[in-house]
Amino acid sequence: NAGVTQTPKFRVLKTGQSMTLLCAQDMNHEYMYWYRQDPGMGLRLIHYSVGEGTTAKGEVPDGYNVSRLKKQNFLLGLESAAPSQTSVYFCASSQDSHRQPQHFGDGTRLSIL
Amino acid sequence: SQQGEEDPQALSIQEGENATMNCSYKTSINNLQWYRQNSGRGLVHLILIRSNEREKHSGRLRVTLDTSKKSSSLLITASRAADTASYFCATAASGGSYIPTFGRGTSLIVHP
Numbered sequence: 001n002a003g004v005t006q007t008p009k010f011r012v013l014k015t016g017q018s019m020t021l022l023c024a025q026d027m028n029h030e031y032m033y034w035y036r037q038d039p040g041m042g043l044r045l046i047h048y049s050v051g052e053g054t055t056a057k058g059e060v061p062d063g064y065n066v067s068r069l070k071k072q073n074f075l076l077g078l079e080s081a082a083p084s085q086t087s088v089y090f091c092a093s094s095q096d097s098h099r100q101p102q103h104f105g106d107g108t109r110l111s112i113l
Numbered sequence: 114s115q116q117g118e119e120d121p122q123a124l125s126i127q128e129g130e131n132a133t134m135n136c137s138y139k140t141s142i143n144n145l146q147w148y149r150q151n152s153g154r155g156l157v158h159l160i161l162i163r164s165n166e167r168e169k170h171s172g173r174l175r176v177t178l179d180t181s182k183k184s185s186s187l188l189i190t191a192s193r194a195a196d197t198a199s200y201f202c203a204t205a206a207s208g209g210s211y212i213p214t215f216g217r218g219t220s221l222i223v224h225p
Contacts, residue, residue: 040217041217042116042218043156043201043215045214090155090156092155092156097211098205098210100161101158102158102213103158104156106153106154106155107154
């Protein structure tokens with residue numbers, strides 16, 4: 001039982017490049033989230049999804065897009081990477097409510113040069 | 114924003130001592146959750162306490178909630194070196210979307 005799996009674990013990009021981060025969960029959870037974690041800033045919500053085919057903006061959505069084509073997968077895309085997007089990205093899921101505990105992946109460490 | 118704020122930012126103690134960290138928030142909440150994050154890993158859920166609860170226990174963890182003061186505390190008793198981690202509170206505001214917002218965390222170091 002893997003829980004929440006994020007790929008890749010590390011990535012270095014050049015400014016202007018694009019990439020997609022993949023999050024997969026095997027718990028049949030409805031809700032999924034993407035966060036970024038920066039030193040001294042805690043976790044900030046980028047986008048979230050309350051079910052297959054749905055997405056919504058969080059606190060810091062600019063520069064990111066997401067898709068939830070399958071219930072178990074939540075993709076985060078950077079169309080044109082910027083140095084300000086250097087961060088650690090975490091995916092999380094919860095069963096069927098924002099009020100329930102979230103299960104986190106181990107993060108993707110992304111550096112934009 | 115509803116973001117909770119943990120205090121202190123950093124805490125250093127010896128093994129066997131108790132560790133207490135606090136979380137303060139600004140508006141009414143539906144629930145408050147505590148998470149632990151080990152270095153290089155994702156967050157792990159510890160305890161959820163609802164707004165109508167005042168205290169919850171889980172093993173060596175004790176969480177209290179004082180809604181009149183808009184604050185919560187997490188007590189780790191008889192701490193171990195393995196408790197070294199960052200601890201975050203997450204608050205779900207009532208009357209809204211209930212999307213939890215996370216504080217900046219308390220970094221706990223337990224010396225063997």
